[in-house]
Amino acid sequence: MRVSNFNFRKVMLLIVDAVIISICGVISNFILQVLNFQTGFRSIVETPYVVVSILINVIICIFCLFICGAYNKAWRYFNAKDYLSCLIGMVAGVALSALVLSLRYNSFNYVLPYTLISGGLSVVGVVLFRLIFKRAFIKINDAGAIDVGERTLIVGAGNAGKIILEDIFNAKQDSNNPSKSIFPVGFVDDDRLKQDNVISSVRVLGQTTDIPDICEKENISLIIFAIPSCEEEERKRILDICSKTKCKIKIIPYISKLLFDENEDGTRLLNQVKDIRIEDLLGRPPITFDKSSIKTLVEGKVCMITGGGGSIGSELVRQIAQYNPKRIVIVDIYENNAYDIQQELRLEYGDKVNLDTIIASVRDYDKMEQIFAQERPDLVWHAAAHKHVPLMETVPCEAIKNNIFGTYNVARLAQKYGVKRFVMISTDKAVNPTNVMGATKRCCEMIIQYMSQNTTGTDFVTTRFGNVLGSNGSVIPIFRRQIENGKPITVTHPDIIRYFMTIPEAVSLVLQAASMAKGGEIFVLDMGEPVKITTLAENLCRMYGKIPYKDVEIKFTGLRPGEKLFEELLMDEEGLKQTDNEKIFIGNQIHIDKDKLLHSLDELKECASENDDDEALKLLAEIVPTFNHQTNK
Known part of the structure; x- marks a missing residue:
């Protein structure tokens, strides 16, 4: 149907060209009669001769236009190059027509006046028709199409x-299919051999570098x-x-993630198109992992996850x-999150x-002991923690109670009840920490290394990674809410950078x-190049089809208490060595003075119980010598 429609439009354009050339021939004859030329050519412009001249002119000009490719392009896609091909075709046709007519009437002098007038009018008419038709009729037609589909x-x-x-x-034939509202305007492709090709009446308009210009020129709203x-x-x-345009962007998954239906003739890709995510702009290949080793670890085991309702835990x-x-x-203190993941798994499995x-x-040590005694976990992932940097600056004792002594409680119980492997979730902010949250997580790492050095039945390990896209409290959900509510995006500093990974990668x-794990390791991930938060905010604006600093204001509010401008490079930690996975590294164990650590923890616990923030910070700095507290006030 589409091919026949396209051929019909080609035939219609050919007929219009023939009519234009014919009308121009009649007009030329009229002009010559009005001017009353006193030449032998007057006998040629009589009606019988004019009909023959017009017929020859139409046949030859149409032939030349066809040879020049004037009928290979859909009207809406005509550009300067295509108008030039029409011009060349018409000039060549007029010249050949003049030659044929001069041979027919044995004198070029007889043909010249008629050729100059009719040829000139025909060239202008054919080219001008395409220009007017595109700018008027096609634009009006497309304006109607916008109401029923996104360009x-x-x-x-x-x-x-x-x-x-x-x-x-196909979707347009189904009134119930939401995809019928898509109106395909054109393709872009970097293959030079595909340029100007027409695929089922839709033309390749240019290369990927032309996307912004094409989107503006063709009024594109969806890519x-x-x-x-x-x-x-x-x-x-x-x-x-694409993100530099005002368009919404949707993306087909990687070919390895595409779903193929063997029961259908072909693959329905349109249903698998998804909204672009900010992680698609990170510029780092997804991290791959050995699923077989994970299956060997987990299959048939009792697995406990503390903080199991949070973004990482869930x-x-x-x-x-x-x-x-x-x-x-x-295990989670927040019942809403725990309920959500519980219902999700019940629905899924x-x-x-x-x-x-x-x-x-x-x-709560006693409650946690009750849980360990009842559940008897084989594996524990400890993800429960207070992680919000600015909030923990205002309540350091709460961060100490929850992060440090919550970890100590669970780790001791894991040892007591014979857990095979205990994995603590840490953060890159634990490296040379400048804030309370980072310092408490570094203290947790020390506790886990102490437990590893003083136990034989449980493998205690730590995993450390950077910022997680989409996690609770991360910048992306905050930026999204600000954009959707029409508020300015707030970035603390124009030059602040962070390492990012996706939640599935982190997990x-x-x-x-x-x-x-064999016990005592700190696993760190090579997270690639850091990302500038300002660039992240700008790209997110564009993903919403808005122009940064114009449609959405980006305000710089200054570094928050305890916040670094540049996070430490994880790879700079001394003693890192590679594992079988080229993206995962292991930090060497650091010897922990058992008596000193336990004594310091007792003092810190007593101080935190009394909610003495100042004294608690002093004791925390003694336990974590690399803690350089920056208030940024």
């Missing part, structure tokens, strides 16, 4: 792009990235270009559930996953570390 640019004119286009056209096999760096480059629960554990025990959800605080690291 869409497809990035990639390969197989995926063609399938997407096919799905769009679909349709290159599932694209390498990560190239993907980031193209998405960076993803731990999701991924652990995939490996057929004997039982999953979720039904009775296939044995799940216990317990509301409790890791600060995969935690699981991989647990499978590799």
